[in-house]
Amino acid sequence: MIEIKKIYKKDIPELLSNNQFWNYSFLSISKHRLYAHYKNPHLEDNDIVLLLSYLNNELVGYMGLFIDKINIDNQIQKIGWLSTWWVHPKTKGTGIGREILNTMYSENNGQIGISQFTPSAKRVYDKSGYFTTLKENIGIKAVLRSNLTFVIPTIFPRAKRLSAFLNQIDNLLNLFINIKLYIQKIIISKKLINISLEYINVIDDETLKIINQFNKNDLSYKGKDFFEWLKAYNWVQKAPLLNLTNKKKYEFSIYDNEFEFSLIKIIKKNICIGFIVLQKRNHVTKVLFTYYNNSKYSNDISNIIKLQSIIQNTREIICYDETICDNFNKSKIFLYTTKKIKQSIISKTFKKTDFNNVRINFGDGDCSFA
Numbered sequence: 344m345i346e347i348k349k350i351y352k353k354d355i356p357e358l359l360s361n362n363q364f365w366n367y368s369f370l371s372i373s374k375h376r377l378y379a380h381y382k383n384p385h386l387e388d389n390d391i392v393l394l395l396s397y398l399n400n401e402l403v404g405y406m407g408l409f410i411d412k413i414n415i416d417n418q419i420q421k422i423g424w425l426s427t428w429w430v431h432p433k434t435k436g437t438g439i440g441r442e443i444l445n446t447m448y449s450e451n452n453g454q455i456g457i458s459q460f461t462p463s464a465k466r467v468y469d470k471s472g473y474f475t476t477l478k479e480n481i482g483i484k485a486v487l488r489s490n491l492t493f494v495i496p497t498i499f500p501r502a503k504r505l506s507a508f509l510n511q512i513d514n515l516l517n518l519f520i521n522i523k524l525y526i527q528k529i530i531i532s533k534k535l536i537n538i539s540l541e542y543i544n545v546i547d548d549e550t551l552k553i554i555n556q557f558n559k560n561d562l563s564y565k566g567k568d569f570f571e572w573l574k575a576y577n578w579v580q581k582a583p584l585l586n587l588t589n590k591k592k593y594e595f596s597i598y599d600n601e602f603e604f605s606l607i608k609i610i611k612k613n614i615c616i617g618f619i620v621l622q623k624r625n626h627v628t629k630v631l632f633t634y635y636n637n638s639k640y641s642n643d644i645s646n647i648i649k650l651q652s653i654i655q656n657t658r659e660i661i662c663y664d665e666t667i668c669d670n671f672n673k674s675k676i677f678l679y680t681t682k683k684i685k686q687s688i689i690s691k692t693f694k695k696t697d698f699n700n701v702r703i704n705f706g707d708g709d710c711s712f713a
Contacts, residue, residue: 345439346400347446350393355381370593371395371405372427379576379712384568386410391423391450396430396443404430406443408451409709413563415693422689423451424458426709429594440467448473453692458708459685468688475696477562477689478703482663485671486678487524489516490626490658513658520678524653527676531650538643541608544574549615550608557634560702565632570620574604578712579624596713601625609635609647616640620706621651626658630667631706637666645670663705685710 350358355377358364365374372393380392387410396404407427412419425447430440444467448455456477457468468474492510496503543550546567558564582588582598590598602624609617617635621628628648635644645667652660661683662668672680687708689695 344399345437345442346397347443348395348397349391349446349450350395351388352381352386352390352392353388355392367402368592370589370597371402372407373578373593373597375576375580376407376578376597376712379572379578380409382572382576383410384572385412385421391447394443394447394450396439398434398437398439403434404439404443406447408447409712411563411708413456414561415695419564420454420693422454422456422693423447424456424708426712427595428464441471444471448690453690455692456687456689456708458687458710460688465686465688473690473692474688475691476698477687478698478701480663480685480687480703480705481665481668482661482683482685482705483668483671483680484683485660485662485674485680486658487652487660487676488520488626488656488658488678489513493626493658517658524676528650528653531646531653531676534646535643535650537611538647539610540647541610543606543608544571546570546606547608550618553615553618554634557636560700561707562698562701562703563707565704565706570606573620573711574606577602577604599624604631605651607647609640609644611640611643617644619644619648620711621648622706622711623655623657626656628652628655628657628660629705630660630662630664631711632704633664633667637664641666641670645674649674649676661705 359374359377380386390410391408393408394406395402405427406425408423409426411422411424413422428443430443453473455473460468491513492506495509496506551567554566579596579602580598581602583600585598585600588598605621605623607619607621608615609619617640619630620632622631630648633644648660648667660671662671663685671677685705687703
């Protein structure tokens with residue numbers, strides 16, 4: 344018999360202290376991710392956070408949801424972004440995976456979106472008939488340093504056992520590449536002579552003004568509450584002793600060697616000209632949110648991202664901001680750039696199929712958090 348248990352915001356405090364739940368053979372969510380949901384400024388007491396699926400009274404799967412708000416034809420509506428979905432392999436053929444999806448869809452009144460997914464998951468979503476294409480964002484991966492440790496196992500999964508060897512090769516190659524980047528660091532720094540930055544965890548009035556000035560076509564209006572929450576409650580925790588953690592009990596992101604957000608207020612000649620949010624996870628930097636005049640300050644913004652990435656020992660930058668991507672493609676600082684495609688889908692319940700004039704930031708949906 345299949346049973347689906349629903350976890351709402353109001354249930355989170357009790358679940359956090361439920362030792363039986365946390366001592367199970369696998370994790371359905373991490374404690375810090377669950378607590379981050381609890382602090383989500385858009386989450387209300389009767390909003391779903393997690394579904395737990397049981398087969399014959401045994402926990403065998405789960406689905407997580409991140410509650411957000413989006414702008415559909417000038418109307419602010421609530422949406423739940425699917426953030427995790429896993430069922431035990433032994434349940435294959437029972438239909439329990441589809442039952443979880445149907446329950447989540449029903450419980451959220453059909454107001455569901457998915458901002459990233461695997462090809463196999465996409466086939467399930469298409470088969471459900473619930474969804475339509477939201478956006479296909481075109482971006483780039485701009486490679487600053489050798490990153491064979493990540494690239495080779497991605498193409499050839501069995502090569503993961505060679506990670507230590509590949510990392511030694513990366514380190515050797517990067518000794519020479521870093522000489523070039525040191526020179527580039529000096530050149531870029533000179534170009535930013537009139538720029539000053541504030542790394543913030545509180546959104547002040549100047550920053551909020553910039554956000555509101557350049558978010559007019561955004562699918563989701565991010566503001567003070569969201570960015571301060573994003574900075575304060577990370578879904579992934581930095582863990583220098585990663586091998587001693589329980590990360591293997593969770594199928595999704597829980598800990599990593601390095602993980603941080605940079606909320607950067609950009610000032611030129613005493614005037615706030617932009618605000619960007621970067622995520623750094625190990626050797627990869629992601630450009631999550633950008634608010635600036637792209638006809639005047641794209642070079643400044645791009646140079647800030649390049650300079651921080653050089654100093655932070657970033658190997659790859661992933662970006663979907665069209666103007667910054669154009670700058671990166673023309674830049675000689677990178678070893679190479681490759682095209683990235685990010686697809687997202689949204690429920691037909693919203694009764695909108697044309698999103699051509701809508702901007703979706705890389706960090707929209709649940710893409711900021713892991």
